[in-house]
Amino acid sequence: MTMARCPWYIAGPLLGMVIVGLRAAVNKPLGALGGYIDVVDHGSRPSHLGFSAFLLLGIVLGGALFANLAGTFSPTWVYSTGLPLNGSWQLAALLGAGLAMGIGARTAGGCTSGHGLCGVSLGSSASAVSIITFFATAVALAHALAWLLGGTS
């Protein structure tokens, strides 16, 4: 079965309804970062893993479910960063950018889902500042990298 890309006017409201559903069921916010924090803090004692870690595990399973339904599940190590890197340089870029993202997200207390989708919808001005900052930085840096390296398009 092939599955076309979900149009924005279905995908967006569905994501919004997940936030509403979690609020209605457990009165908790949606956010992927909390799961990584939960894994780091309690990963050595899996019985202590809570809501956040299970949410993160659910996201992994949701991706796996989609790929299986769509027939696109085929494990691969290929990753297109858009940067003209390969081999150990690409490995370093993935690790380094992941490290920066982890430090940054925990410093800010949220990521694209926690601050960007959930926090903003709850009316948090801290989340509004965060989403504006990470979009501005990422848009500027993406343009700078594309211009400097010409590795995209």
Add this chain to the structure above:
Amino acid sequence: MRVRLAGLLGGMGFGFVLSWARLTDPTVIRNMLLLREAHVFLIMGSAIAVAAIGVRLLRIAGVTSWITREPIGWSVQQPERRHVVGSALFGAGWSVLGTCPGPLAAMIGEGKLSGLIVGAGLLAGVAVQPTLKRHRTVEPHVELSNAVGL
């Protein structure tokens, strides 16, 4: 246990839609950040709109949450320096990777195993961040004898 199950199911719905909308494809995110297409902005905007209305309806209705049995409500934070500093660093990583913590998890589920390398970096960053913070705030209070004794 039911709270964890709710998290698992909510996460599954979230991850499924992220994959279905191709938000797990770094090329899609890069095209969004290069302002080549509006798709992702429209997804985020409509998700925020639906969530903002939905959670307020729940709060206005004064219902209690189905599983945890608490009144629906939340508190919000005021912006601090850390939100700007942290999000700038986060945005830098986002633009290089074309993915962020949620889509990364769904991507790994899809079988894109290089996501595990990003995930290792991300977990390391999440793990070291509190120690970086402690350095900044605790250092001035370290007694000289302690510092020398080390």
